[in-house]
Amino acid sequence: MSVTYLEAIRAAQERALADDPRVFIYGQDVGVFGGAFKATKNLAAEFPGRVMDSPISEDAIVGMAIGAAVEGARPIVEMQFADFSTCGLNQIVNQAATLYYRTNIPCPIVVRLPSGGTVGGGPFHSQSMEAIYSHYPGLVVMTPATVEDAYSMLLEAVAIDDPVIFCEHKLLYYHLKADKLPDSAMPAGKARIARAGRDATLVTYSAMLHESLQAAEDLVEEGWQIEVIDLRTVKPLDTDTVLASVARTGRLLVVGEAWPWGGVSAEVIARVATEGFGLLDAAPVRLNAKDTPVPYHPDLWAAHRPTATAVAARLRQLLTQ
Amino acid sequence: MITAASDTAIAVESMDNPDIARRAFRTMQLSRAVEDKLASLYRAGMIKGGVFLGKGQEALSTASSIFLRKGDIFGPCIRDQAGRLAFGDTVLDTLRTYFGSAQGPMRGRDGNIHRGRPRDGYYAMISHLGSMVAMVGGALYARRQRGETGVVGVTSIGDGGTSTGAFHEGVNFAAVEKLPLVVVVANNQYAYSTPNNRQFACADLLDRAAGYGIAGHKTDGTDPRACLETLNRAVQAARDGHGPQMVVATLLRLVGHGEHDDAGYVDAGLRKANVGRDCLDVGARQLLEDGLATTGELAAWASEAQAEVEAALDIAQREKGPDPESEDWHALSTERLVDGYFDAEEE
Numbered sequence: 083m084s085v086t087y088l089e090a091i092r093a094a095q096e097r098a099l100a101d102d103p104r105v106f107i108y109g110q111d112v113g114v115f116g117g118a119f120k121a122t123k124n125l126a127a128e129f130p131g132r133v134m135d136s137p138i139s140e141d142a143i144v145g146m147a148i149g150a151a152v153e154g155a156r157p158i159v160e161m162q163f164a165d166f167s168t169c170g171l172n173q174i175v176n177q178a179a180t181l182y183y184r185t186n187i188p189c190p191i192v193v194r195l196p197s198g199g200t201v202g203g204g205p206f207h208s209q210s211m212e213a214i215y216s217h218y219p220g221l222v223v224m225t226p227a228t229v230e231d232a233y234s235m236l237l238e239a240v241a242i243d244d245p246v247i248f249c250e251h252k253l254l255y256y257h258l259k260a261d262k263l264p265d266s267a268m269p270a271g272k273a274r275i276a277r278a279g280r281d282a283t284l285v286t287y288s289a290m291l292h293e294s295l296q297a298a299e300d301l302v303e304e305g306w307q308i309e310v311i312d313l314r315t316v317k318p319l320d321t322d323t324v325l326a327s328v329a330r331t332g333r334l335l336v337v338g339e340a341w342p343w344g345g346v347s348a349e350v351i352a353r354v355a356t357e358g359f360g361l362l363d364a365a366p367v368r369l370n371a372k373d374t375p376v377p378y379h380p381d382l383w384a385a386h387r388p389t390a391t392a393v394a395a396r397l398r399q400l401l402t403q
Numbered sequence: 404m405i406t407a408a409s410d411t412a413i414a415v416e417s418m419d420n421p422d423i424a425r426r427a428f429r430t431m432q433l434s435r436a437v438e439d440k441l442a443s444l445y446r447a448g449m450i451k452g453g454v455f456l457g458k459g460q461e462a463l464s465t466a467s468s469i470f471l472r473k474g475d476i477f478g479p480c481i482r483d484q485a486g487r488l489a490f491g492d493t494v495l496d497t498l499r500t501y502f503g504s505a506q507g508p509m510r511g512r513d514g515n516i517h518r519g520r521p522r523d524g525y526y527a528m529i530s531h532l533g534s535m536v537a538m539v540g541g542a543l544y545a546r547r548q549r550g551e552t553g554v555v556g557v558t559s560i561g562d563g564g565t566s567t568g569a570f571h572e573g574v575n576f577a578a579v580e581k582l583p584l585v586v587v588v589a590n591n592q593y594a595y596s597t598p599n600n601r602q603f604a605c606a607d608l609l610d611r612a613a614g615y616g617i618a619g620h621k622t623d624g625t626d627p628r629a630c631l632e633t634l635n636r637a638v639q640a641a642r643d644g645h646g647p648q649m650v651v652a653t654l655l656r657l658v659g660h661g662e663h664d665d666a667g668y669v670d671a672g673l674r675k676a677n678v679g680r681d682c683l684d685v686g687a688r689q690l691l692e693d694g695l696a697t698t699g700e701l702a703a704w705a706s707e708a709q710a711e712v713e714a715a716l717d718i719a720q721r722e723k724g725p726d727p728e729s730e731d732w733h734a735l736s737t738e739r740l741v742d743g744y745f746d747a748e749e750e
């Protein structure tokens with residue numbers, strides 16, 4: 083028996099619904115249809131009246147979740163694609179994110195964002211939006227890269243009293259598998275050393291973890307040992323784990339699928355440059371998608387996003403500096 | 404290239420012109436032929452990403468743009484292959500965009516239904532439903548400011564898309580500005596899997612027109628003759644300065660949301676009902692009844708459409724995709740303001 087990343091997301095929602103009567107799910111086609119990606123398959127039948135189809139109204143979807151949360155519910159809302167969350171942006175960043183600060187009333191909602199690029203996805207079905215949401219104070223932003231994290235972090239997201247933006251990567255949905263669902267988990271906000279190494283620290287998250295691990299593997303033959311850190315949660319960002327690793331390796335590459343300007347990779351580098359300047363043997367570098375919309379053609383897309391090959395090339399430069 | 408809209412634009416917008424019905428039907432046939440081809444290419448794994456077809460909506464879609472002239476604006480939506488062709492898009496550009504050909508209007512940067520040629524008044528939709536309404540409205544606003552009269556803009560949307568904030572804002576603003584905008588709502592009963600009773604609670608989407616203070620027109624989307632008559636009236640009213648016009652057509656999407664979807668959620672009763680009729684069957688019958696075409700002609704047109712699709716496919720399949728090496732990886736037109744830092748960072 084194995085379980086996919088997508089099944090883990092479904093299973094976490096099933097368990098959240100079973101364990102806590104305050105939980106409900108709202109979003110387009112999430113009901114009987116089970117969602118565009120089937121992340122809520124059969125849940126409407128299992129939990130009558132608690133998994134409901136919404137109109138195509140992202141602003142209302144998020145806004146209603148916030149109101150329900152104030153009244154004690156713990157809503158999970160699904161955006162059909164992360165890209166469409168911009169239509170609910172106002173409610174997320176101005177209503178949900180400010181509520182606790184303004185009124186002392188917490189806002190326990192989870193906004194699930196099917197994120198990231200896939201072949202042929204094009205400009206509007208491929209975006210990685212963690213940086214935008216991280217920029218706004220008042221939100222927790224999760225970016226699980228493994229089946230285990232997809233499960234345990236989504237459960238934790240529901241339990242957290244604050245709004246959580248849950249960035250789940252579509253590329254991992256069907257292909258990433260684990261033997262079973264986890265019984266225990268690291269808490270959100272803690273990064274994980276996905277692979278130990280001594281020559282350079284590679285910080286990444288979400289689907290880029292897998293490109294990065296592949297690149298690290300490819301460099302073994304060349305005699306390099308790369309330490310790969312999976313951030314898991316990009317806000318809060320576990321600076322301590324990153325700094326401790328850089329202290330061991332003296333070199334830093336940050337890899338992200340999002341656009342380069344002012345994102346998660348920039349934030350990690352800013353922190354390491356400020357707090358760990360003396361630890362560095364070379365200037366810290368990053369690798370991101372190109373600064374254009376995500377292109378449709380598979381060849382353009384492959385060049386637009388970081389791949390294992392591109393990560394390995396960047397690592398080689400860094401290691402010989 | 405936009406050819407039809409300029410070269411063969413209808414001179415006479417009168418429904419008395421029998422040529423309109425014939426031309427509309429041929430467009431519907433051509434659209435069906437391209438879409439059948441796209442479906443089989445998808446099944447053969449030859450198209451990356453999704454394929455979203457308008458089967459069953461050809462009559463309404465064709466009628467939406469067939470009364471437009473050169474200089475008018477068309478902002479189509481998901482199910483508008485037919486209307487795109489009627490406005491001057493080509494089978495070749497359709498296939499090119501699905502294949503991501505560098506020769507296509509989107510140069511491999513965007514794909515499938517996300518195509519257009521804005522300089523020809525043919526706007527390229529983004530995915531975010533409802534977003535085109537205000538944009539087409541803005542285009543009409545600018546034309547009016549420039550002193551152009553008699554321009555019309557048509558944009559279309561599904562029942563589901565009417566639930567977006569963008570749709571409401573767009574239509575309301577157009578109404579306030581009394582813009583010559585025709586909004587065609589294809590009420591095909593479902594938005595992906597979501598039936599209308601989970602989408603809106605008004606008895607009829609047409610009721611919304613009154614709320615916005617604009618004219619409303621109802622039509623049977625499975626009936627080509629009715630669609631042509633209704634759209635002719637709506638476009639003419641917009642052209643004559645009567646402000647935004649909302650057309651609501653009832654019909655059924657005869658395919659899945661995309662080709663990945665078997666549409667198992669569609670009520671079997673609806674498929675058998677009037678709303679589930681295939682507008683191509685209805686159109687063929689109407690042409691024969693009205694003596695506007697013979698069975699021989701209909702068959703000849705169908706095979707011509709087929710041949711056109713095959714010829715275009717032959718070209719599109721041989722064209723190259725964009726080359727990532729020589730691709731211009733910048734998203735600004737103002738070269739001096741491009742943040743070249745990222746180019747250097749990659750060296």
Ligand SMILES: Cc1ncc(C[n+]2csc(CCOP(=O)(O)OP(=O)(O)O)c2C)c(N)n1
Pocket residue numbers: 110138140162166169481482530531532560561562563564565567589591593594595656660
């Ligand atoms: C703002 C926004 N939210 C979600 C989607 C995802 N989506 C694409 S098509 C679709 C259903 C559209 O239904 P409808 O407007 O009725 O048009 P139809 O597909 O029936 O032609 C959805 C939910 C989107 N494109 N835009």
